[in-house]
């Protein structure tokens with residue numbers, strides 16, 4: 001990247017209301033068949049345009065072609081029965097009816113590769129593509145085949161690696177793995193979580209990122225956060241191991257969160273995607289507020305490694321709010337960029 005402080009988003013952006021019901025997770029599609037395919041592509045282009053107008057440097061598909069950041073990927077795999085459902089606690093936080101692993105899991109066809117090729121055709125800017133991480137995937141399923149969270153995670157890591165290699169070949173510059181489960185299952189993160197992630201990025205030449213967060217601004221997450229006390233030190237558990245890993249970028253939540261900024265010191269040397277936009281409120285940050293978060297982060301991360309970003313995906317937000325937040329991110333990063341070049 002030639003730009004200093006290159007901006008990007010953690011992932012999802014709201015979909016247009018003609019494509020899916022707004023402000024809702026797992027929102028059903030409003031189109032079908034060929035119309036749905038065309039609608040998803042149109043939405044992707046609009047989402048890209050919003051990012052470009054806001055001055056976002058590393059752009060994404062805004063996750064316009066997927067219903068959910070984990071489930072959509074799993075839907076494309078063999079070995080998972082979506083009709084056979086069990087209720088489990090997701091990230092130890094809320095109950096959900098989830099599909100069952102009934103046999104060996106495998107990927108018989110690419111999941112997002114065509115979508116990534118389409119995005120690649122639309123822009124010459126660097127593009128980032130998000131995939132779910134192995135631990136977050138197993139946490140969204142009931143397993144009646146492997147009877148081991150670790151074994152299933154290793155299987156998913158191999159599948160993710162196949163997909164990631166094809167995304168790289170399609171021209172994706174940064175492949176990001178979403179691992180919010182890393183903020184919950186600390187022993188597993190240390191025992192095999194980071195190792196499975198390393199397996200997922202094996203052999204890749206493009207840059208790789210891991211996004212760890214406190215979740216979307218949905219009720220279950222907001223309630224969980226209120227139990228975490230005055231300081232959120234969860235990153236302390238995963239950062240030392242990630243610092244030693246081969247992952248290039250680490251994406252974390254900063255603005256309006258109770259994460260002590262000095263925890264970033266634990267990943268010194270990595271590129272850090274600093275969340276400067278709160279996704280749990282409709283209040284739009286001012287560019288100056290964004291700038292202030294970035295200035296604070298600069299005490300712990302070198303300027304050439306700081307990537308201003310959002311705390312998490314913005315899919316559940318009203319579309320106008322998300323667009324305004326993108327603009328605040330772009331403008332806030334520009335303020336600090338000017339300060340850095342003048343000093």
Ligand SMILES: [Zn+2]
Pocket residue numbers: 010180211212213214215216311312313
């Ligand atoms: Zn997130």
